[in-house]
Amino acid sequence: MSGLTEILLLVAIILAIFMLPRMLSRKSEDPLGDPAKPFRMTGRMRLLILASLIWPGLIALFLQPWRNNWLNFVYVGIAPVALTWGICWVFVGFKKHRN
Numbered sequence: 366m367s368g369l370t371e372i373l374l375l376v377a378i379i380l381a382i383f384m385l386p387r388m389l390s391r392k393s394e395d396p397l398g399d400p401a402k403p404f405r406m407t408g409r410m411r412l413l414i415l416a417s418l419i420w421p422g423l424i425a426l427f428l429q430p431w432r433n434n435w436l437n438f439v440y441v442g443i444a445p446v447a448l449t450w451g452i453c454w455v456f457v458g459f460k461k462h463r464n
Contacts, residue, residue, distance in 0.1 A: 413453065417446045 424442035428434050 413449065417450065420446055 421438075421442040424438060428438050428441065430438035430442075
C-alpha cells in the first residue's frame, strides 16, 4: 500500500510543478475565446451527439454486454463513437489552422 501512496505523491508533486505556474501567471488573454464570436452548435454537431448517445444504447440492447459479451460491445458500440469524435476533432483542428 505504501508503494501506491508514494506513486500518487510523486504524481501530485509533478502536477503541482507543471500546473501552479500556469494558474499563477496573469495573462491578458481570455481563456474562453473571443466573446464576440460565440460557439454555435451546427446541425451536424447535434446529429453526431444524438448518434453518439443512441448507437451504444442500441448495441447494448442487441449484444447485452452484461452477459459476458462486453468486449464485443467495446469494439462495436464504443469504439466507432470514439473514432468518429476523434476524426471530427482532427478535422476541426485542421480547419482552425487554415483560418
